[in-house]
């Protein structure tokens with residue numbers, strides 16, 4: 001495998017394929033979910049009929065590049081991704097005799113991994129001459145779409161729950177987005193954005209709602225292309241903070257692409273880490289069905305969801321590749337957040353700290369000398385009120 005600096009985007013012929021029935025559709029602004037499998041009226045359950053991007057991998061690859069269905073010239077100029085992967089400076093030995101790496105995705109331009117999806121969605125909209133994008137968000141997808149969209153001169157309209165951390169809303173307003181605060185939870189914001197989208201023309205506005213728009217899963221896969229190229233191999237385990245399960249699904253999709261391109265030979269173990277108070281995905285994984293009328297409550301706002309939108313898709317990938325789902329308490333998240341900042345100089349938001357808390361929780365089950373990567377998905381400065389409470393509740 002040959003690696004040369006920054007990974008290039010490799011425009012590749014592709015179509016949408018339904019992850020449930022296999023129906024194939026053109027990649028166009030009209031298509032979001034499979035018309036046969038989706039169940040538009042059931043918002044109390046994860047989305048059905050999520051479309052996957054299926055490439056026509058004709059040749060063998062001797063060099064890593066990122067297959068995408070949109071040409072590189074359409075991508076906004078704001079540089080997204082290519083974040084550092086750093087070896088733990090001080091924690092490796094104290095927690096476990098293992099190789100511990102952190103993927104610093106909070107160093108993306110708007111401070112979260114969400115920029116990877118926003119980048120692809122923005123490029124897709126530009127490639128069809130569409131100038132407006134709407135999105136519902138717990139906060140990061142919003143500020144991300146707003147920032148990336150500003151770089152592409154697109155009009156961004158955002159639906160967030162009233163309770164979203166102020167920094168994320170201020171970010172979105174600074175980037176010039178229109179922000180609508182929805183009275184209720186993230187799930188209500190999601191439904192409000194869907195309602196607006198369904199009365200508009202898909203050639204006038206793109207909907208970036210996570211999991212609903214297949215490009216949100218696809219865009220996030222770049223993180224694992226980078227990890228593999230930075231390590232020069234597949235790690236043994238990757239820890240991923242999970243709410244809707246789109247980052248997790250995107251990482252699996254990236255690994256499957258790499259396998260199909262013959263650039264890797266196996267899929268590593270992924271741990272989806274949830275907050276105990278927002279663990280629908282774990283319940284679905286363990287019980288085979290998702291809870292109804294679940295009320296999520298956790299300090300980690302970015303992974304607080306009642307209904308994991310990408311639930312069925314994420315579960316099918318977890319089952320296929322022997323993945324795991326665990327959860328951690330808010331106290332464990334706060335301790336992990338503080339430990340990571342004080343021991344490594346990495347100040348991340350609670351959702352990202354949850355992934356590290358998950359690592360600590362199961363560290364004794366990991367193999368000696370294994371290579372473990374933790375996705376640090378969001379910046380600590382995005383929620384100062386939460387961090388202040390965490391300082392009060394934890395001891396250094």
Ligand SMILES: *Cc1c(COP(=O)(O)O)cnc(C)c1O
Nearest residue numbers: 140242243244245246247377378
């Ligand atoms: C969105 C987000 C997550 C969770 O991603 P899902 O796709 O909802 O599972 C984790 N961490 C941060 C910082 C996020 O913004």
